[in-house]
Amino acid sequence: SSVLTQPPSVSVAPGQTARISCGVNNIGSESVHWYQQKPGQAPVLVVYDDTDRPSGIPERFSGSNSGNTATLTISRVEAGDEADYYCQLWDSSSDQYVFGTGTKVTVL
Amino acid sequence: EVQLAESGGGLVKPGGSLRLSCAVSGFPFNNVWMSWVRQAPGKGLEWVGRIKSKTDGGTTDYAAPVKGRFTISRDDSKNTLYLQMNSLKTEDTALYYCTTVSLAFDIWGQGTMVTVSS
Numbered sequence: 215s216s217v218l219t220q221p222p223s224v225s226v227a228p229g230q231t232a233r234i235s236c237g238v239n240n241i242g243s244e245s246v247h248w249y250q251q252k253p254g255q256a257p258v259l260v261v262y263d264d265t266d267r268p269s270g271i272p273e274r275f276s277g278s279n280s281g282n283t284a285t286l287t288i289s290r291v292e293a294g295d296e297a298d299y300y301c302q303l304w305d306s307s308s309d310q311y312v313f314g315t316g317t318k319v320t321v322l
Numbered sequence: 323e324v325q326l327a328e329s330g331g332g333l334v335k336p337g338g339s340l341r342l343s344c345a346v347s348g349f350p351f352n353n354v355w356m357s358w359v360r361q362a363p364g365k366g367l368e369w370v371g372r373i374k375s376k377t378d379g380g381t382t383d384y385a386a387p388v389k390g391r392f393t394i395s396r397d398d399s400k401n402t403l404y405l406q407m408n409s410l411k412t413e414d415t416a417l418y419y420c421t422t423v424s425l426a427f428d429i430w431g432q433g434t435m436v437t438v439s440s
Contacts, residue, residue: 247426249367256419256430257359257367268425300367302426309383311357311369311427 216305218314225320232288234317236301239282244303246284248277252297260299261286288319296321324348324429326420331434338410342434344403344420352376352398355423358405360416361433368416370394370405372423387413410438 219237226232236246246264249257259268261277264284274289288295301314330342344356355378358370371384373394382394393406403420415438421427 249427251367256432257427258430259426259428262425262428266425268428298366302367302369310385311372313359313367313369316366 216303216308216312218301218303218312220299220301220314220317222315223318223320225322226288226291227322228291228293230291232291232295232319234286234288234299234301234319236284236286236314237282241282241284241303242280244279244305246277246279247302248275248286249300249302250295250297251300257300291319291321293321295319326422326429326431328418328420328431328434331418331436333437333439334410335440336410336412336438338438339406339408340410340436342405342407342418342420342436344405344431346401346403346420349422351396351401356394356396356403357421357423357427358394358403359419359421359427359430360414360436361419362413362416365416370418373403407436410436412438414438 216238248261250260251257260271260275264279265277276287278285299317305312325347327345334340355374357372371394373382391409395404417433419433420431422429
């Protein structure tokens with residue numbers, strides 16, 4: 215099955231933009247979803263189907279997906295955005311859901 | 323309010339069995355696909371398995387590490403999802419979440435901890 219590779223960590227200053235990548239061959243042909251997990255809490259869906267946001271998720275969270283890389287972008291980063299972020303997709307070749315390796319976002 | 327509440331976790335010896343439950347409220351459970359996702363201590367998320375709604379066939383799919391040992395079922399009359407875990411291994415130690423499957427893994431419970439240790 216697919217291995218979705220994410221950078222282990224991303225550091226960003228408040229007010230700046232954080233970009234988190236999720237890579238695998240031809241990921242652009244799949245629908246990618248993104249989750250935020252704060253310490254001690256359950257994950258929360260923040261982007262689905264590459265670019266859409268569930269109700270209640272700020273517009274600062276956006277997604278894109280093309281070629282071999284999907285990206286979650288967090289604009290105007292706030293201290294409350296500090297969390298682990300995971301990408302995820304359905305691998306139709308193996309009938310498995312797959313999560314990325316996870317990225318810890320630190321707000322400086 | 324939509325709520326998912328897992329229960330049934332605990333300490334079990336290697337080779338043992340455990341059944342987890344996920345009680346659902348606040349939405350029409352019978353129409354929703356459901357999944358289990360686990361997270362080992364300090365590690366990332368790992369999908370365990372999924373069950374479709376009965377109207378979509380009620381079939382199940384499992385991740386390779388648990389296939390043949392774990393079974394997902396649902397009781398729509400009780401709005402409850404189950405995970406039967408047999409032949410447990412130390413590497414099954416994790417926090418187990420139930421989730422709805424719609425747009426993606428939309429709604430998550432708070433999880434129940436399973437520890438497999440002698």
